[in-house]
Amino acid sequence: xxxxxxxxxxxxxxxxxxxxxxxxxxxxxxxxxxxxxxxxxxxxxxxxxxxxxxxxxxxxxxxxxxxxxxxxxxxxxxxxxxxxxxxxxxxxxxxxxxxxxxxxxxxxxxxxxxxxxxxxxxxxxxxxxxxxxxxxxxxxxxxxxxxxxxxxxxxxxxxxxxxxxxxxxxxxxxxxxxxxxxxxxxxxxxxxxxxxxxxxxxxxxxxxxxxxxxxxxxxxxxxxxxxxxxxxxxxxxxxxxxxxxxxxxxxxxxxxxxxxxxxxxxxxxxxxxxxxxxxxxxxxxxxxxxxxxxxxxxxxxxxxxxxxxxxxxxxxxxxxxxxxxxxxxxxxxxxxxxxxxxxxxxxxxxxxxxxxxxxxxxxxxxxxxxxxxxxxxxxxxxxxxxxxxxxxxxxxxxxxxxxxxxxxxxxxxxxxxxxxxxxxxxxxxxxxxxxxxxxxxx
RNA sequence: GCCUCGGUGGUGUAGCCCGGUCUAGCAUAGGACGCUGUCACCGUUCUGACCCGGGUUCAAAUCCCGGCCGAGGCGCCA
Numbered sequence: 403x404x405x406x407x408x409x410x411x412x413x414x415x416x417x418x419x420x421x422x423x424x425x426x427x428x429x430x431x432x433x434x435x436x437x438x439x440x441x442x443x444x445x446x447x448x449x450x451x452x453x454x455x456x457x458x459x460x461x462x463x464x465x466x467x468x469x470x471x472x473x474x475x476x477x478x479x480x481x482x483x484x485x486x487x488x489x490x491x492x493x494x495x496x497x498x499x500x501x502x503x504x505x506x507x508x509x510x511x512x513x514x515x516x517x518x519x520x521x522x523x524x525x526x527x528x529x530x531x532x533x534x535x536x537x538x539x540x541x542x543x544x545x546x547x548x549x550x551x552x553x554x555x556x557x558x559x560x561x562x563x564x565x566x567x568x569x570x571x572x573x574x575x576x577x578x579x580x581x582x583x584x585x586x587x588x589x590x591x592x593x594x595x596x597x598x599x600x601x602x603x604x605x606x607x608x609x610x611x612x613x614x615x616x617x618x619x620x621x622x623x624x625x626x627x628x629x630x631x632x633x634x635x636x637x638x639x640x641x642x643x644x645x646x647x648x649x650x651x652x653x654x655x656x657x658x659x660x661x662x663x664x665x666x667x668x669x670x671x672x673x674x675x676x677x678x679x680x681x682x683x684x685x686x687x688x689x690x691x692x693x694x695x696x697x698x699x700x701x702x703x704x705x706x707x708x709x710x711x712x713x714x715x716x717x718x719x720x721x722x723x724x725x726x727x728x729x730x731x732x733x734x735x736x737x738x739x740x741x742x743x744x745x746x747x748x749x750x751x752x753x754x755x756x757x758x759x760x761x762x763x764x765x766x767x768x769x770x771x772x773x774x775x776x777x778x779x780x781x782x783x784x785x786x787x788x789x790x791x792x793x794x795x796x797x798x799x800x801x802x803x804x805x806x807x808x809x810x811x812x813x814x815x816x817x818x819x820x821x822x823x824x825x826x827x828x829x830x831x832x833x834x835x836x837x838x839x840x841x842x843x844x
Numbered sequence: 845g846c847c848u849c850g851g852u853g854g855u856g857u858a859g860c861c862c863g864g865u866c867u868a869g870c871a872u873a874g875g876a877c878g879c880u881g882u883c884a885c886c887g888u889u890c891u892g893a894c895c896c897g898g899g900u901u902c903a904a905a906u907c908c909c910g911g912c913c914g915a916g917g918c919g920c921c922a
Contacts, residue, residue: 444886445879464880480874496881517854517873521884526856526872531914586921603922628921629845635921718918743922767921788922840914 409509414486420452420459425493425500432503433488434459435511437542438479439522448476451498452487453542460502461487462494468505475508481522482514482539530830537835537844548676549824549832552669556823557621557816559668560642563661569617569644574607576600576623580794587627589637600625603813605745606798608645609774612809613801616647621816629839633828634766634818638837642819644771645811651757651773654810655733658761658769659691662731669823682825692732696755699734702727713738718765725765735759744784747773761812763822771812778802 417433436454443449450461463472479485489505518539520527527533533540540546561571577593578601588599604620611618624641646654666686669677677684694702700710706723710716716724716734739748739756746758758772775781778799782792792799820832830836835844 440884442882442885443879444882447880447882449882449885451883460883462881466880494881496883498883519855521855521873528855529915532855605922626921630919630921631845631915632917632921741922745922790922 408512409486411486411509411511414488414509419456420454421457421499423459423491423499423501423503425495427491427501428493430491431488432491433486434503435486436484438481438483438485438514440481441476441479450479450487452485458498460497460499461489461505462492462497462502463505469507472505472508475510478510478513480514482518483510484512485510530828534830534836534841534844541834544679546831548673548679549820549826550834551676552673552680552824553816553820553832555668555672556665556820559665560621560661562668563664564619564644567617567657569619569646570615572608572611572615572618572620573622574601574604574611574620576625587629589625589627602626603641604643605743605813606795608643608811609745609809610798610801612645612647612811613804613806618646619644624813631839633830634821636817636829636833636836636838639818639829639833640816642769642814642816643811644814645774645809647807647809649810650808651735651759651771651810654771654812655691655693655735655759655761658771658812658814659687659689662691663687663689665819665823680824682823684823687731692728692730693759694728694732694734695736696734696738697736699724713740715741721762721765721767723765725762728762729764732762733759734762742772744788744790745774745781747775748780748784757810759812761814766818766822767815768818768822769812769814771810773808773810776802776806776808778806 414433414435416435417431418427420434420436423432423434434452434454436452436459438450439453439458440451441448446465448463448465450463451458452461453459463476465473475485486509487503487505488507489503492502492504493500494502519532519536520540520543522543527543541550565571577591577598579596579598586602588602591598591600601624603624604622608618608620620643621640622643623638625638626635627637628635644654644657646657663686666684669684670686697712699716700712703710703716703720703723706727708720708723710720735758736749736755737746737758737760739746739754742756742758746756748754748756756772759770760767761769761771775784781799781802785792785795817829817832821827821829824832826832830838
């Protein structure tokens, strides 16, 4: 294909989106813009499919009737060229949506110079790695479109849900000073002349924010420098964090149940087509999710022939076994205090168990949360027990001198949730520009 | 980080174990031609590939070594 000088858009502006070209418009003029997704020549008749944000529309050119200039332009068209078409709408039951455009003029705004490493329709798609190299084009595939439309719908629905229940959306710093919050590895960076880190969680900030605002949430990125080479880890993910005063972990678990139900319902309302395309059938979860304790989990695993010593975290293998028994949404609560972070509240009656929960879907951990420690003295003790230095948390601990109420919250991994809701096995499919140990571009 | 597996046209793959039959097969994409209702159109035809470097051998896509790149599992993941 020889590159030609593109046409100017000039004073053309879109009058209709593809899906607005319907048989009722018969005889009316329309200008559409979009990308060529297929050119089919059938003797003296040429069918173009143009797709735009909303869908596709067929352009039909009869070689014997079309203006010469239109026929000229056809030569330069191929998949992915971006074009504008102005013409008459014709009702036609043989056309994909019952109508088509018979062009009077075509403006080829940009021709596709190279073959993309995949086809928009059908065929086997290349590995995620190859597609990521040209991700913006890859996301034009109908399935990728469906995934990200669903992601958008979920984000919208999360905000709707939380805002309608009086939670305030907040933003906390992503550049932080201390790397001493605990185990997960942080990305260091140069902050003027000092060392700083990218935040791995808004945890401490959101806890502080319940003092002025009581019920807060944040949807934002978190960064983890773990060398995790799996299909469910990224170095940068979006976390949905919620924190609330005067509640316990049981209340927060109920909130998650309602939130998830709301999200599934929202998807059925707004994303029917997308879910159909992805062949994702979600049953609306019942109003109460199954809830087992850590001890129950150990018993179930024992029955499955897997021994986990009390106090040990659940390995990947253990989670997979558990996921086999419990394939849907469920909670695991009442974890050993020693394997949960310092800010999780130990039970009053049994100090070695804490009011923590993990929210699961099969073997995948979607969220974790719990009741928080609100006593400064206890928090300092817990810090020390976990080998952390209270001094480095001075700015945080200070808040606890001024009437820190009981509070609870959770952090939900949006990307993992989207894996579940869209039925993807690789987390990279649900992130537009995923970051992992080996990928920093695009 | 550890372990395992892989790298063949633009893309997806066959061939590799058991070296010669490979002038590398198929599908799709791309070019040309034909076709007036296609819709992943169809038909004919053409173009296009063995990751890089070294070694073994009469002979390497195939076996060996090193490199680069990738995939999966495990570990890590307050």
